Each structure stands twice: as C-alpha cells, then as structure tokens.
Amino acid sequence: MxxxxxxxxxxxxxxxxxxxxxxxxxxxxxxxxxxxxxxxxxxxxxxxxxxxxxxxxxxxxxxxxxxxxxxxxxxxxxxxxxxxxxxxxxxxxxxxxxxxxxxxxxxxxxxxxxxxxxxxxxxxxxxxxxxxxxxSRLGLGRRxxxxxxxxxxxxxxxxxxxxxxxxxxxxxxxxxFDTMRAVDIAATLRDLPVKRRHEVADAMDDERLADVIEEMPEDDQKDLLGYLAEERAADILEAMNPDDAADLLAELTPADQSRLLELMEPEESEPVRRLLAYSSDTAGGLMTPEPVVLSPDATVAEALARIRNPELPAALATMVFVCRPPQATPTGRYVGCVHFQRLLREPPADLVASAVDTDLPALRPGATLTEVTRYFAAYNLACGPVVDAGDHLIGAVTVDDVLDHLLPEGWRETGLHDVRSADPMKSEEWERA
Missing domain, CATH: 2.30.30.240 (PRC-barrel domain)
Structure with a gap:
C-alpha cells in the first residue's frame, strides 16, 4: 500500500x-x-x-x-x-x-x-x-x-x-448526506442499527426524509413511519409523491391508514385517497396524479419551461398532456399528448394544440400490470396517460412505476443484479473475526 x-x-x-x-x-x-x-x-x-x-x-x-x-x-x-x-x-x-x-x-x-x-x-x-x-450553554453569540x-x-x-x-x-x-442522492442515503440507513436510523430520521427535514423513504423497501418504510409521531408521519406523507404515499399507506392497517389520512391536509390527502381506490397492480394504482398538464392555448415555450423543472422526474418530463380546464386531475376533457421531442422541433411561439398526438391510445385505470407493460413496449414510451370513462385525465403511469412492480420483491436490498463471486471469500473471512 x-x-x-x-x-x-x-x-x-x-x-x-x-x-x-x-x-x-x-x-x-x-x-x-x-x-x-x-x-x-x-x-x-x-x-x-x-x-x-x-x-x-x-x-x-x-x-x-x-x-x-x-x-x-x-x-x-x-x-x-x-x-x-x-x-x-x-x-x-x-x-x-x-x-x-x-x-x-x-x-x-x-x-x-x-x-x-x-x-x-x-x-x-x-x-x-x-x-x-x-x-449546554447555547447563549447568543457563543462560538x-x-x-x-x-x-x-x-x-x-x-x-x-x-x-x-x-x-x-x-x-x-x-x-x-448533503452530497448523496436519496437512493444512496436509503442504502446507508439500511446498514445502520435501528436506534441510529431513527436518530437520523429525527434530524432530517421532512422533504429530505420523504425522498429517502420513497427509496426504501416496504418493511423499512413501515418501520420509520411507525416510529415517527403521527403528526410528523402525516407531514412526511404529504411531502412524498402521491403514488408513493398511497403505496405506503396501502401496507398499513385500515385504522392506521384512516388516521394518517385524516391528519393530512385535505388537498394533499385527496389524490392519495383516489389512488387507494385502485388495486396496486392496475394502471390506476401505478399512476401518479401529478403529470404535466396544459391547456390547448398554451405555447410550446410554456410546455418546455414546465418540463425543464429540475424537480420533475425524468420519465414525467418526456410527455405533456393537453386537456380542457381544469388542469388539475381529474381534468376536463382529455385532448391528447405532446412528446417532448416534438416540442423541441416546434417554434416556441406556436400553440401546443398544433403538436398534439391524438392517435396514441390512453390507458384505462383498470388496465392490469401485464396490459400496461405491453402498452409501454408496443409504443416505446417512458410515460403514458390514464383516462377514465368520462374522458378525463386522472394521471400518468411512468416506466419506473412499471419496473418497480416487475422486479422481484426485495430488489432494493440486493441491487439490480444478484452478483456473486465464482470463488466466495475464503482467506478474507478471518479478517472480520
């Protein structure tokens, strides 16, 4: 060395x-x-x-x-x-x-x-x-x-x-942790004893902890949520993406689920409640209720500004959905979608209505996981619309949502591949004894 x-x-x-x-x-x-x-x-x-x-x-x-x-x-x-x-x-x-x-x-x-x-x-x-x-002396001005x-x-x-x-x-x-991504922090927390994990959770701000919990396996998610005081647990759920919050709440008992939903702000709990109405292995259960939605009279420049948002997940940024008012889901009548590559080719001052793809079929909320998977494969998509029987856009499914349900249970703990050495450690074993 x-x-x-x-x-x-x-x-x-x-x-x-x-x-x-x-x-x-x-x-x-x-x-x-x-x-x-x-x-x-x-x-x-x-x-x-x-x-x-x-x-x-x-x-x-x-x-x-x-x-x-x-x-x-x-x-x-x-x-x-x-x-x-x-x-x-x-x-x-x-x-x-x-x-x-x-x-x-x-x-x-x-x-x-x-x-x-x-x-x-x-x-x-x-x-x-x-x-x-x-x-213990923390007076003002003390260095x-x-x-x-x-x-x-x-x-x-x-x-x-x-x-x-x-x-x-x-x-x-x-x-x-300031230099690490949420998925890496989640992996670090899994290596820590439960006591230390809880201490770190206490010290994190709500937004950061919400991001980290989204990257954890279900058992670890439930452990941390169960450890937190109910008021803070509700705050964490509000800070999570609605589809991730719904997935986590679905793992809890009906009593715990109901209590936490009541503690959440109504505008935050409403989309989560809608997602909980669907089975987790359907398009309705997989979707996020917060895709990028614009009215037909919005400009291409406005659409590009929306998908440039650094906080927008990459898969959601691949498609803009055009709907009649209101723009919040469930929206007014669904008009169609605009692929981000099409937006890059259009003059910024043009209306998005002129670039809408009306031929791409939409998913129904009851579509099964198999149907959703075939849909993404057939149309080479990273994001797809979910539209109800009344022709209202109620959300969008992204490819990462699909993969999360297709991968084997526990994939977050073991990594993407079950890599094992051909010659397992022999002489190294005594080094940790």
Missing part, C-alpha cells in the same frame, strides 16, 4: 474505488471497525463499497493497495460479493461513531470524525478521533467549540454498549 500516515473517514466517503487494472468498481460508503473490550484503538477491518448495481459489499483492508486523495485502489484477488451485513462486534465509523457522545479528561465531547493509521503489521487502527466539546484531534485511548464512552444505548445527534452524518 502506498505510504499514508493518516486518513480521516470523512475524506474516504464517496471516493471512487478502482481495481488493479484501473476498472471502476464502486464508491466507498463507510469503514468497518472491530471494537475492543479494552481502551486500545480498534482495528479497521475493511471498507463498505457500493457497487454500480447499488449492492454494498465488504472489502478487507488487506485488499487495499493504495489510498489517494481522489481514489482507492484494490489488489488482485477475490472479494465476497454478498450483501454487506454488520456483525454484532463491528461498528460503522461514519454511520455510528460520527456524532457519538464521549468524554475527554472529564469534559463532554462529540465525535466529529475518526482517523485510521497503519501499523507495522500492515493493519490499520482508528488511532485518532476529531472531537468537539459539548456545552462553536473548535475541533481537537486526540488519541483514541484518551477518549472514554465509546464501547459498543455506549453506542447502542446513548442518544446521538446526526449533524456529521447529515453533512455527508
């Missing part, structure tokens, strides 16, 4: 990982350390690396040949490709040590980061901690205490029991 004297965990987070031939493998998401019963510095066992398929695997430190400011390189050899699971004696440095409360010479401190250093035996240990003094880098052996209160029982903040972890 290249000569490196000290590496802080926060510096490693997000670094790309490359194989011996320069092939891209994934990104570093955390460090795994084995806590000791004494006060000696814990050994760093390896890295949690997220592959391109979203699967998170454990890579032993002996497989790491170099750590540079912009990348980590691995040596030749087999690595166990099974999904990473934390063992009882292990701790995630960023996920669990960051924000932990401890004591330094009788002074209460909070851990901001941890640094690993190499030993003469080629091992790596968490030799140093970056800590900040905690104070935040400065960081100190101190030896691990001088800090107390970081045993596995302490980390399991004591309350923690989540400031450092949220700073790390």
């Amino acid at each position: 290249a000569a490196v004297n000290r590496v802080f965990a926060a510096q490693l987070a997000g670094l790309p990982v490359f194989g011996p031939d320069g092939e891209s493998i994934g990104k570093v998401r955390d460090l795994v350390a084995g806590l000791r019963l004494d006060q000696q510095a814990p050994r760093v066992l390896g890295l949690v690396v997220e592959l391109a398929t979203r699967r998170r695997v454990f890579v032993p430190m002996l497989r790491v040949t170099s750590i540079e400011p912009n990348a980590v390189t691995l040596a030749t050899g087999s690595v166990n490709m099974r999904q990473f699971h934390r063992r009882p004696n292990e701790v995630l440095v960023l996920g669990q040590l960051a924000d932990a409360r401890a004591e330094l010479g009788g002074v209460r401190v909070t851990v901001a980061d941890a640094a690993m250093e190499p030993t003469r035996t080629r091992d790596w240990v968490l030799a140093k901690l970056a800590v900040r003094e905690r104070s 935040r205490s400065s960081l100190q880098v101190v030896p691990w052996t001088e800090v107390s209160g970081l045993s596995l029991g302490d980390l399991t029982e004591q309350p923690q903040g989540a400031g450092q972890l949220l700073m790390l």
